[in-house]
Amino acid sequence: MQHLNYDQQENWDFITGTHQSPIALNHQKAIADDNLSTIALDYDPTVTYVRDTGASIEFGLTGHATLNHRKFTVQQAHLHTPSEHVIDGVQATAELHFVHLAADGQMAVVAVPVMLGNTNAAFHTIFDNIGTQRALPIALSDLLPEERTYLHYLGSLTTPPLTENVEWYVLDHAIQIGQAELDKFHQYYRGNNRKLQPDNDRPIEYFN
């Protein structure tokens, strides 16, 4: 038996980059897992700032989420267009990411597909106030679907530093964005979606 060389630890192989996001998701390949929990979101109905990060338009949120039985604090949300995840072969008009942090540093993203449709007052307010630090009241129902079944897997941030150890909760049900709001966003970003990454046979779970 060849033993690992503990005297030359600096030469050990460090394997990484195998759990990146986004990936193509498929319900037929997903495993139903009743041990997962319903997504409970307790966000405040106020946007705390809106800024251009260089990768998207980001808006601040406060409040909490319960994801897979644990408490997270919501940090911010931002939009990618077109969508980053592809679900059952469908690429949505856009994808809204709600980024969360737990007390132990665990990151989790709730991703919501966005389809071109009716005017969305929340997006209108947000994209009309880029650069503001003023509190903006919004209706959370504009940004979150009522039905919250989801696909779940372990991945990464989709912008540098592409940090792994990110829990993804990708909702099945979409919200809408109006043509005017999409046009406004496209003045800033169009095609700010990272390419699909290899899934490397990661387990994909489904909760409904």
Add this chain to the structure above:
Amino acid sequence: MQHLNYDQQENWDFITGTHQSPIALNHQKAIADDNLSTIALDYDPTVTYVRDTGASIEFGLTGHATLNHRKFTVQQAHLHTPSEHVIDGVQATAELHFVHLAADGQMAVVAVPVMLGNTNAAFHTIFDNIGTQRALPIALSDLLPEERTYLHYLGSLTTPPLTENVEWYVLDHAIQIGQAELDKFHQYYRGNNRKLQPDNDRPIEYFN
């Protein structure tokens, strides 16, 4: 505002290696977190195999654990001597790692400090049967302390591939190993402890 170049994604910086294990832990710097849960272990009192992995002597276990409110399956346990984690400046004689996997691929390790002391019948049985595939009955109370307060942080495997996204639950209370069992282990491994890694200001949590 300089925008991220989505046309040259292959040039994006990928930062990794910042969440490695083991680290030095200190109760005074740990944050108590009542949102964590009691460690509930439901292992079967049987070792399913014992083998020399090249990094330690590993023994198979079956059963489940509830860690931070979620269900994990126990895979195996193995020993490092001396200990890998240093708690409040103390390096134990050895450290026993119980490795767990969740359905979504999340890994979690329960680490138990081991101090030189009384004879330990479970270690005696295990180290006397290296290479066996036979089921070996053991008393789990030999391998786990009754009190299970713990320190919790996010780290990595401590042997190649040094994969990150590993949840650590490092128990405060030690179990004992007899000199004869330790001598037997030292015939195979002595100093199979990875060097301390930078904590990079990761949150360390405490549950009691």
